[in-house]
Amino acid sequence: MATLSTSFFFLSSSLLLFFLLCSSKEGYALEARKITERHLLQHTHITFEISSLLPASVCSPSPKGNKRASLKLFHRYGPCSQVGQDKANAPTAAQILSHDQYRVDSIQSRPSTKNGLQDSKATLPANSGRPLGAGNYFVTVRLGTPPKELSLVFDTGSDFTWTQCQPCLGSCYQQKQAIFDPSQSSTYSNITCNSAQCSQLRSSTSTSPRCSSGNTCIYGIQYGDQSFSIGYFAKEKLTLTSTDVINDFLFGCGQDNEGLFRGTAGLLGLGREQLSIVSQTSQKYGKYFSYCLPSSSSSSGFLTLGNSGVSSNVKFTPLLTKPKSPSFYFIEIEAISVGGKALSIDKSVFSTAGSIIDSGTVITRLPPNAYSALRTAFTQQMKKYPRAQPISLFDTCYDFTNYTTVSLPVISFSFSGGVNVDIHSGILYFFSQSQACLAFAGNRDANTVAIFGNVQQQTLEVVYDVAGGKLGFGAGKCS
Numbered sequence: 460m461a462t463l464s465t466s467f468f469f470l471s472s473s474l475l476l477f478f479l480l481c482s483s484k485e486g487y488a489l490e491a492r493k494i495t496e497r498h499l500l501q502h503t504h505i506t507f508e509i510s511s512l513l514p515a516s517v518c519s520p521s522p523k524g525n526k527r528a529s530l531k532l533f534h535r536y537g538p539c540s541q542v543g544q545d546k547a548n549a550p551t552a553a554q555i556l557s558h559d560q561y562r563v564d565s566i567q568s569r570p571s572t573k574n575g576l577q578d579s580k581a582t583l584p585a586n587s588g589r590p591l592g593a594g595n596y597f598v599t600v601r602l603g604t605p606p607k608e609l610s611l612v613f614d615t616g617s618d619f620t621w622t623q624c625q626p627c628l629g630s631c632y633q634q635k636q637a638i639f640d641p642s643q644s645s646t647y648s649n650i651t652c653n654s655a656q657c658s659q660l661r662s663s664t665s666t667s668p669r670c671s672s673g674n675t676c677i678y679g680i681q682y683g684d685q686s687f688s689i690g691y692f693a694k695e696k697l698t699l700t701s702t703d704v705i706n707d708f709l710f711g712c713g714q715d716n717e718g719l720f721r722g723t724a725g726l727l728g729l730g731r732e733q734l735s736i737v738s739q740t741s742q743k744y745g746k747y748f749s750y751c752l753p754s755s756s757s758s759s760g761f762l763t764l765g766n767s768g769v770s771s772n773v774k775f776t777p778l779l780t781k782p783k784s785p786s787f788y789f790i791e792i793e794a795i796s797v798g799g800k801a802l803s804i805d806k807s808v809f810s811t812a813g814s815i816i817d818s819g820t821v822i823t824r825l826p827p828n829a830y831s832a833l834r835t836a837f838t839q840q841m842k843k844y845p846r847a848q849p850i851s852l853f854d855t856c857y858d859f860t861n862y863t864t865v866s867l868p869v870i871s872f873s874f875s876g877g878v879n880v881d882i883h884s885g886i887l888y889f890f891s892q893s894q895a896c897l898a899f900a901g902n903r904d905a906n907t908v909a910i911f912g913n914v915q916q917q918t919l920e921v922v923y924d925v926a927g928g929k930l931g932f933g934a935g936k937c938s
């Protein structure tokens with residue numbers, strides 16, 4: 460069992476502050492208690508101090524758990540981040556949300572085949588590729604011998620892990636840590652072109668591998684927003700914690716990399732296909748992992764590989780596979796309630812295109828009928844608050860300028876198997892006190908897959924028992 464700490468990539472641009480439920484740790488703990496109490500009492504509304512929703516500027520990471528092999532997970536643009544502190548370069552909320560839409564578009568219209576990757580990025584196909592969002596959570600791992608620290612975007616929606624590598628033959632973007640140099644590691648080796656591993660690249664990157672003159676297998680992966688990484692396919696010693704070491708971990712040593720990875724060294728793929736870290740460590744960790752995404756940029760969550768025992772409040776829903784989208788984790792949403800009242804949505808609204816859970820999509824996307832029912836019920840229960848202008852993905856926004864507290868209806872999701880998950884942390888998306896929006900969006904049509912996104916997963920213990928075919932949710936695992 461290895462636990463990594465997940466990090467929240469948070470942003471705070473000079474003009475546009477974007478806040479989720481940020482608060483001081485102490486404040487949040489109080490809130491959490493209040494929520495629980497009210498919950499027992501009425502189960503329908505939660506009251507927040509507005510100030511507790513504003514972003515924190517001081518890092519107060521969650522106390523370290525008792526799990527020795529935990530990786531910390533942080534949001535990228537918050538005070539706890541070691542990679543996104545450069546405020547001038549931090550994306551705005553609008554950029555984050557437009558990248559979120561790129562990701563959703565590529566998830567929803569995933570290309571099934573791809574031409575071979577050419578040498579020049581100019582020849583890469585446009586507007587297609589693997590999903591990549593704003594990538595707002597990361598974990599820090601160590602690669603090579605001696606081990607070098609690398610912070611990688613944490614992504615359950617893709618499989619292939621890569622990091623920028625010296626000598627950056629094409630180009631490397633700026634990253635916080637030193638760029639990995641394979642010539643300085645005694646455990647690095649290239650994968651050859653005719654190896655079985657090389658041929659696994661096709662399914663994990665949607666691109667056929669190429670071969671260098673030195674017989675090294677060359678990968679290329681392109682994301683839906685046209686970010687990409689191209690380089691040598693290699694294996695290396697990956698150190699998660701002092702006791703959790705993966706020898707011969709297959710990864711991309713990226714010689715030409717571009718995109719909105721800003722500050723991080725690359726990407727850690729936790730999808731369910733062959734080359735993901737989940738698949739590569741199946742002997743060691745049994746295709747089992749769990750995480751908690753912090754709601755605040757000033758606290759940390761975790762990523763644990765392996766089963767260390769889950770909290771007693773975790774309830775499991777079946778994890779489904781769709782042969783057409785083998786990397787994604789499908790679950791079944793059956794119903795939604797707002798303020799304790801079930802929305803009248805036919806089950807078929809959700810079953811038509813299915814639903815996935817994704818760590819890389821920021822905002823939950825719902826079928827159009829489900830979203831409009833949610834919006835109607837929410838606005839009815841929020842009548843007393845003045846509305847604000849729609850912005851970005853959001854059409855239902857409020858102005859809380861004249862309030863010090865706000866009472867929100869609890870939004871609850873029912874998943875198959877009788878699993879009810881109350882959303883506490885991801886009801887509103889705060890741009891500012893005068894503009895906070897219902898943090899959900901509708902799909903453009905009824906046939907596109909619904910996505911349970913990371914804002915709505917915050918603070919939950921999310922458990923992926925891939926081998927056991929089930930996914931668990933528990934409340935209040937991190938703040």
Ligand SMILES: *[C@@H]1O[C@H](CO)[C@@H](O)[C@H](O)[C@H]1NC(C)=O
Pocket residue numbers: 641647648649671672673674675691
């Ligand atoms: C890996 O392959 C590349 C390209 O063939 C080569 O330049 C590099 O020296 C190789 N590295 C090692 C450690 O074999």
Ligand SMILES: *[C@@H]1O[C@H](CO)[C@@H](O)[C@H](O)[C@H]1NC(C)=O
Pocket residue numbers: 845858860861
């Ligand atoms: C807040 O209160 C002030 C003073 O009563 C009023 O002028 C203003 O319109 C209010 N703003 C909102 C958004 O309700």
